[in-house]
Amino acid sequence: xxxxxxxxxxxxxxxxxxxxxxxxxxxxxxxxxxxxxxxxxxxxxxxxxxxxxxxxxxxxxxxxxxxxxxxxxxxxxxxxxxxxxxxxxxxxxxxxxxxxxxxxxxxxxxxxxxxxxxxxxxxxxxxxxxxxxxxxxxxxxxxxxxxxxxxxxxxxxxxxxxxxxxxxxxxxxxxxxxxxxxxxxxxxxxxxxxxxxxxxxxxxxxxxxxxxxxxxxxxxxxxxxxxxxxxxxxxxxxxxxxxxxxxxxxxxxxxxxxxxxxxxxxxxxxxxxxxxxxxxxxxxxxxxxxxxxxxxxxxxxxxxxxxxxxxxxxxxxxxxxxxxxxxxxxxxxxxxxxxxxxxxxxxxxxxxxxxxxxxxxxxxxxxxxxxxxxxxxxxxxxxxxxxxxxxxxxxxxxxxxxxxxxxxxxxxxxxxxxxxxxxxxxxxxxxxxxxxxxxxxxxxxxxxxxxxxxxxxxxxxx
Numbered sequence: 001x002x003x004x005x006x007x008x009x010x011x012x013x014x015x016x017x018x019x020x021x022x023x024x025x026x027x028x029x030x031x032x033x034x035x036x037x038x039x040x041x042x043x044x045x046x047x048x049x050x051x052x053x054x055x056x057x058x059x060x061x062x063x064x065x066x067x068x069x070x071x072x073x074x075x076x077x078x079x080x081x082x083x084x085x086x087x088x089x090x091x092x093x094x095x096x097x098x099x100x101x102x103x104x105x106x107x108x109x110x111x112x113x114x115x116x117x118x119x120x121x122x123x124x125x126x127x128x129x130x131x132x133x134x135x136x137x138x139x140x141x142x143x144x145x146x147x148x149x150x151x152x153x154x155x156x157x158x159x160x161x162x163x164x165x166x167x168x169x170x171x172x173x174x175x176x177x178x179x180x181x182x183x184x185x186x187x188x189x190x191x192x193x194x195x196x197x198x199x200x201x202x203x204x205x206x207x208x209x210x211x212x213x214x215x216x217x218x219x220x221x222x223x224x225x226x227x228x229x230x231x232x233x234x235x236x237x238x239x240x241x242x243x244x245x246x247x248x249x250x251x252x253x254x255x256x257x258x259x260x261x262x263x264x265x266x267x268x269x270x271x272x273x274x275x276x277x278x279x280x281x282x283x284x285x286x287x288x289x290x291x292x293x294x295x296x297x298x299x300x301x302x303x304x305x306x307x308x309x310x311x312x313x314x315x316x317x318x319x320x321x322x323x324x325x326x327x328x329x330x331x332x333x334x335x336x337x338x339x340x341x342x343x344x345x346x347x348x349x350x351x352x353x354x355x356x357x358x359x360x361x362x363x364x365x366x367x368x369x370x371x372x373x374x375x376x377x378x379x380x381x382x383x384x385x386x387x388x389x390x391x392x393x394x395x396x397x398x399x400x401x402x403x404x405x406x407x408x409x410x411x412x413x414x415x416x417x418x419x420x421x422x423x424x425x426x427x428x429x430x431x432x433x434x435x436x437x438x439x440x441x442x443x444x445x446x447x448x449x450x451x452x453x454x455x456x457x458x459x460x461x462x
Contacts, residue, residue, distance in 0.1 A: 046063075046065050046112060046114065046225075046227055046228055046231075047065075047227045048062070048063065048064050048065065049062060049063040049222075049225055049227070050062045055119040055127040055129075056119060057119060057120060057121050057127075057210070057213075057214050057217070058118060058119065058120070058213070058214040058215075058216070058217025058218055058221070059118060059119045059217075059218070059221070060116060060117075060118050060218045060221040060222060060225075061116070061117040061118055061119065061129060062116065062117050063114050063115070063116045063134075063222050063225070064114065064115045064116075065112065065113070065114050066113040066114065066115055066167070067113065068110045068111065068112060068113070068138060069110065069111045069113055069135075069176055070110055070111070070180075071108050071110075071111060071176050071177050071179075071180035071181075074172075074173035074174075074176050074177050075101065075105060075108075075177060077173050078098075078101060078173060078174075078177065079098075080093055080098050083446060086443060086446075087438055087443035087446050087447065088437060088438060088439075088443070088447075090437075091436070091437045091447055091451075092447055092450035092451060092454070095450075095451065095454055096454065097450045097451075097453070097454055100454060100457060101177070104181045104457070104462065107181070107182075108137075108177075108180035108181055109137040109138045109139070109180055109182075110137075110138040110180070111135050111136065111137060111138065111176050111179045111180050112135070112136040112137075112138050113133060113134075113135055113167065114133065114134045114135075114136065114222065115131065115132075115133050115165050116131065116132055116133065116134060116165075116218055116219075116222060117129055117130065117131050117195060118130055118131075118132070118214055118215065118217070118218035118221075119214065120191070120210050120211050120214040120215075121210045121214070122191060122198075122207060122210070122309075123201065123204060123206045123207050123308070123309035124308075124309060128191060128196065128197065128198075129195065129196070129197070130188065130189060130190070130191060130194070130195070130196045130211055130214070130215070131163075131165045131188075131189045131194035131195035131196060132164060132165055132186065132187055132188040132189050132194070132215050132218070133164045133165045133167070133186075133187050134184060134185065134186050134187075134219050134222055135175055135176060135178075135179035135183075135184070135185040135187075136179060136184050136231075136232065137179055137180060137181070137182050137183070137184075139231040139232065144229075144230065144231060144232055144233040145182070145231065145232050145233065146232075146233045146234070146235040147182065147183060147184040147223070147232050147233070147234065147235060148182075148183050148184070148235045148237035148238070148239065148268075148460055149183070149184045149186060149216065149219060149220070149223075149234070149235075149237070149238045149239070149265070150178060150183045150184065150185045150186070150238075150239045150240075150241065150456065151186050151187075151188075151212060151215065151216050151219075151238070151239070151240045151241070151250070151253060152171060152174075152175050152178070152185050152186070152187050152241055152242065152246075153187070153188065153208075153212060153240075153241065153242030153245075153246035153247075153249035153250045153253070154169050154170075154171050154187060154188075154189075154190075154242070154245075154246050155169075155170065155171070155242070155243050155244035155245050155246045155445065156202065156244055156245040156298075156337070157169070157193060157200075157245075158200075158297070158301065158331065158333070158335065158336065158337050158340065159333060159334070159335075159336060160192075160193055160194065160333030160334070161194070161333075163189040163190075163193045163194045164187035164188070164189060164194075165187075165189050165194045165195070166194065170445070171187070171243075171246070171449070174449050174453065175187060177453075178453060178456070181457070181462060182460075182462060183456075183460075184219060184223065184232070186215050186216060186218075186219035187215075188211050188212055188215035188249075190207075190208060190211050190249070191207050191208075191211055192305070192333075193333075196211075198308070199304055199305055199308070199331070200305055201305040201306060201308065201309065202245065202298070202301045202302050202305040202306075203245055203248050203276055203279060203302065203305075203388060204305060204306055204309065204388060205248075205252045205255075205387070205388045205389075205390050206252075206309075207309075208245075208248065208249040208252045208253070209249075209252035209253055209255060209256040210256070211249075212240075212249050212250070212252065212253035212256075213253050213256045213257060213261060216238070216253075216265055217264075220234065220265075236266045237266060237268045237459070237460065238265040238266055238267050238268060239267075239268055239269050239270070239271070239456055239459070240253050240254055240257075240267065240269075240270045240271065240272075241270070241271035241272075241273070241449075241452050241456075242271070242272065242273065242275070243273040243274055243275075243404075243444075243445045243448050243449060244273075244274055244275065244276075244411070244412060244441065244445065245275070245276070246273075246275070247271075247272045247273040247274050247275025247277075248272070248275035248276055248277060248390060249275075250270060250271060250272045250273075250275070251270075251272040251275055251277060251390045251391075251420070252390055254267075254270045254272065254396075254399070254401070255390060255393050258393075258394070258395065258396045258399075259393065259394070262396075267396070267398075267399045268399070268400075268459055269399065269400050269401075269402060269455065269456070269459055270399055270400075270401050270402070271401075271402045271404070271448075271452045271455070271456075272401065272403060272420070273402075273403065273404040273405065273445075273448040273449075273452065274404060274405040274406065274409060274412050274416075274417065274436075274441065274444060274445070274448060275390070275412065275416060275417070275420075276412045276416055277389065277390045277391040277416045277417070277419065277420045278389055278391055278415065278416050278419050278420075279385050279386075279388045279389055279390075280382070280385035280386045280388075280389050282413050282415045282416050282419065283412075283413075283416070284369060284385060286357075286413060287299045287357045287358060288357075288358050288366065288369060288370065289357075289358065290356060290358055290359075291356070292350070292353065292354040292355060292356055293355065293356070293357055293410070293411075294341075294353050294410050294411060295337065295341060295411050296341060296344050296345075296355035296356065296357040296360070297327075297337055297340040297341050297344060298357070298411075299357040299360060299361075300315070300319060300323065300327050300328075300331070300340075300360065301331065301340075303315050303318050303319065304328070304331055306384060306388075310380075310381075310384035310387075311380070312377060312380040312381040312383075312384050313381070313384060315328065317362065317364070317365060318361060318362060318365045319360055319361065319362065319365075320360060320361070320362055322347055323344075323347065323360045326343055326347060327340065327343060327344065327360075330343060341355060344360070368381050369381065390420075391416070391419050391420035391423050392420075392423040392427070393423075393427070394427055394428075395423075395424045395427045395428065395429025395430075395431070396429065397428045397429060397430060398430075399429075399430065400430045400431075400432070401424055401429055401430060401431045401432070402432055402434065402451075402452070402455060403417045403420060403421050403424075403431060403432065403433040403434070404417070404433070404434040404436055404444075404447075404448040404451060404452070405417035405418075405433070405434075405435070405436060405444070405448075406435075406436045406438050406439075406440065406441060406444035407435050407436075408439070408440070409440065409441045409444065410440050410441060411440070411441035411442075412441060414435075417433055418433065421433040434448075434451060436448055
């Protein structure tokens with residue numbers, strides 16, 4: 001189903017041709033470099049693309065080829081002796097992950113990296129321009145390659161430039177390897193990150209669902225361009241995956257693809273891994289707990305991100321003055337999560353891992369969270385939280401859903417995934433939940449993505 005162009009007076013629209021042309025002029029010299037220089041990678045180059053299309057959701061604005069990339073360096077980082085320095089590799093080793101990598105390695109190709117901009121829609125229905133990247137296995141003069149499409153959603157990020165389109169992020173090694181082995185991998189930056197304007201709405205269901213589904217549409221449009229279509233043929237296979245906020249984004253995309261874009265993409269599997277799906281209960285209770293948590297910055301991050309679309313989330317009414325003054329300037333896209341957490345613990349006079357999220361809240365805001373029926377404002381706040389729950393909806397019974405989470409996750413409680421699995425099965429969906437064997441949230445991401453790629457390769461017969 002194609003969407004009609006949206007009517008807009010957005011000032012961004014008038015700037016797009018100039019911005020796109022400038023980006024082309026700046027990046028064209030880079031696109032001439034290839035690494036490594038093989039016959040296949042030199043045979044055909046994908047030309048830059050610029051469109052003046054109306055801002056319909058998913059419309060491709062521009063596509064800029066970057067330097068070719070080799071998977072060899074990333075394969076080195078995925079060796080068990082390297083990964084074993086920071087996590088328990090036995091679960092994925094026993095499942096055959098490293099053996100599968102070895103078997104796929106001889107046929108892996110150089111990877112085309114194409115930075116794109118595309119149209120999406122914000123939570124208020126206004127058109128917005130977003131950025132992302134598409135990785136493609138290089139092809140030469142051979143017959144068109146059939147490329148299944150993997151939407152790979154990245155985890156939480158407060159740094160504007162540590163995102164896929166900037167060739168950054170912890171998911172990059174896995175994305176490059178997946179593309180080298182034969183997939184088209186589409187990675188959105190999300191609103192408020194990369195070249196997206198405004199502030200990132202952390203775990204805001206509508207915003208992330210739109211951004212991810214529209215990234216799929218833009219990637220499909222890329223594969224259909226005259227300069228690209230002779231090389232690639234879409235296969236009837238689309239997969240969606242992500243970990244942490246990426247797991248939440250994957251679930252938001254799955255819901256939108258099921259409820260409002262059914263049949264537009266041939267979904268074969270979804271991997272919503274360790275996402276904070278239950279914002280109104282599980283995550284709220286975590287933030288209201290008086291016990292220390294390792295990442296208290298998530299609370300002000302959420303409040304700031306939701307404030308544009310949920311008036312009940314006004315930062316000045318939610319956060320104490322000292323936190324407003326000291327923290328808000330740090331959420332400018334240039335400060336890391338560790339620095340923001342450090343400022344929180346410094347204000348509280350506690351050790352680096354002993355910050356208490358609830359201590360940042362004003363008493364009145366806490367009372368509204370704990371007594372959601374107490375006032376009209378409290379009801380609005382409760383409604384905002386429930387609106388961004390992403391666990392209970394009519395799941396597509398034809399699409400298997402592979403939940404994965406760490407039972408003792410210190411950042412995103414395991415209860416999120418358990419609750420989503422129960423709802424999925426109760427609604428007729430095909431859900432499974434893998435209990436990851438890592439000690440914490442960060443290391444769990446590597447294990448989860450390893451199992452995700454193994455299952456994806458099984459589905460694709462690779």
